[in-house]
Amino acid sequence: MPNVRARPDACPGALRAHDAADGPLARVRVPGGAVSAAQLAVLGAAARELGRDVIELTSRGNLQVRGVRDTAALAARLEAAGLLPSATHERVRNIVASPLGGRGPRGVLATDPLVTALDEALRARAELARLPGRFLFALDDGTGDTTALDADAAHTPDGLRLAGTRLGTVPGDPVAALLAAAEAFLEIRGGAWRLAEVPDGARLVARRLGAAVRDTPPRPDPAPPHAGLLPQRDGLTALEAVPPLGRMSGAQAEALAAVADEVRVTPWRSVVVRDLDRDEAGRASAALAAAGFATDPASPWVGVTACTGSPGCAKSRGDVQGEARRFVDGLSRAPETPVHWTGCERRCGMPRGPVELRTAEGQQ
Known part of the structure; x- marks a missing residue:
């Protein structure tokens, strides 16, 4: 029998805030961790003007605003900024992806286009709005960083994984396979929030997909805490910065928006700015350090x-x-x-x- 939770899924969103002790908490899903500079500026102003001036980075690479005084006003700002493209599916857009998107030394798969395609296809399927707010999709570029998260449904260069279990060949494109796995989970979930909570869940979903369960190699170790410069295979540089304890003020969000057109929020509560030359990376590192981010790998805030x-x-x-x-x-x-x-x-x-x-x- 599937595991049945004692209480319904109450995972917060941008439209259904969590009633925390310090006021309503609104969680904003950012698939693949991608946030534009304009969106960061909107979030920074909203945190300061509508909340407690605290933006938290989550373990799924999302963002949340604490102590929201006017949830309707926040939702309106998020929608105008493109951060709330679906009222029905906003809590289920949990998609993590390798922050470098295939650019790193071990990256072999460009994940950015897959994030976009998966998010669009997910929002287009009405039945998938019924997914629990904790169901997690992952796209790994070959680095092993998001594979280590044991997402409910993950695509890697080696194929599909379900709750950490590797499958054989799954017909169709990766996005179709991920969505088919999510639909199969809905059929067997009972009251479970995650696939791992369903007894033999990975095998049950694999059977519905017409795929065999393969021997699963040991799970890669999670990415160690890091800050500083990251080399890209194309000769450019990425910069990883850590906001202390995974929290930014509105001013820090705006400082981040000032150094890049787009950033990636990671599941280990850092932010990554990609595609910089060495001079740009140095200037961005100095600006973020001045704003209170840790950009030195030896910083005590790292880890x-x-x-x-x-x-x-x-x-x-x-x-x-x-x-x-x-x-x-x-x-x-x-x-x-x-x-x-x-x-x-x-x-x-x-x-x-x-x-x-x-x-x-x-x-x-």
């Missing part, structure tokens, strides 16, 4: 993450953000093992892979 904590989360037992910041203040460089701070047993936002867990227990 330290935290949940929201009090007062933003009613379940937290302490001021997680404050404890994490005080911890970073005592470091001289990035920790060898990533450190995640949490305020309760749920461990929200904890990265995959080796992590040192710390709990903020003090009450506010």
